[in-house]
């Protein structure tokens with residue numbers, strides 16, 4: 001509950017994070033110290049965990065920008081500008097993220113029903129895996145407008161793609177535009193054909209730099225993007241900084257009406273010949289959420305891989321538990 005002693009008069013942006021584990025707490029901390037959000041509510045089925053995170057962050061805030069952070073119940077989400085869903089299981093088995101679908105769908109269903117009743121006007125940003133299926137589930141279980149529900153998509157995977165291209169080319173990742181599309185997971189599709197370095201096509205760049213980038217090296221790079229989470233989890237137990245920055249990036253784009261193109265997970269309305277599925281596509285993110293989806297010209301092979309990615313996600317969507 002919001003502390004009664006608070007004389008805080010901010011009100012620039014209220015965020016509720018549901019699930020204050022590694023991802024939720026890293027995201028919350030990132031939001032607070034960046035000053036983007038000045039009111040942050042932690043909700044977790046493990047209320048002690050939420051209390052602990054909130055108290056720890058309250059102390060950090062005494063040294064940062066003014067704001068308020070507290071652990072709450074669903075009623076405390078009222079008036080939120082953003083609700084961020086990071087609750088659920090994270091331990092992946094042989095089926096990768098998709099193997100978490102059934103259990104996390106039940107968790108997300110339970111959460112969404114409660115939180116959307118008190119915060120019907122918020123934007124819902126979904127990180128829980130399998131994130132594309134959970135984004136679809138959030139729309140299905142809440143009855144919210146699809147434009148209000150945005151998955152973190154492949155914002156993180158595309159950042160990983162850009163980081164690897166930066167290593168290869170020895171040019172800052174900030175100069176590189178590259179998307180991985182489709183599922184945030186094993187069936188994502190890095191779009192090599194549209195990689196640009198400050199407007200220069202990848203192939204021209206390679207030619208000018210006298211670099212080779214054969215198919216086997218591209219395949220190894222694709223594998224490295226797809227296996228990044230597994231590698232990090234094996235080494236340190238979880239991934240959280242990359243997703244924390246991805247979630248913050250999406251929220252900043254909406255809040256400041258930045259009109260940037262991000263590969264968030266959205267429900268297309270016929271774009272790429274797709275509907276009734278959520279997956280990462282290049283989306284114009286504005287104050288209204290996803291304003292439109294852009295067509296990226298894909299090679300036949302990339303297009304087929306994207307369709308295959310959508311087909312896998314549809315299968316999992318069909319198995320979602322009923323309302």
Ligand SMILES: NC(=O)c1ccc[n+]([C@@H]2O[C@H](COP(=O)([O-])OP(=O)(O)OC[C@H]3O[C@@H](n4cnc5c(N)ncnc54)[C@H](O)[C@@H]3O)[C@@H](O)[C@H]2O)c1
Pocket residue numbers: 018019020021022023024043044045046049086087088089090091100104107110111126127128129130131152153156184238239240243
């Ligand atoms: N989208 C991405 O790019 C991305 C990246 C990393 C992790 N993830 C996903 O984010 C999720 C969280 O990962 P994590 O590492 O923070 O896990 P974690 O185990 O550290 O935290 C999960 C939290 O959810 C809480 N929780 C479980 N059921 C709940 C319920 N019904 N209501 C409220 N809270 C509940 C738990 O108590 C726990 O605190 C996982 O599904 C993980 O796969 C997504």
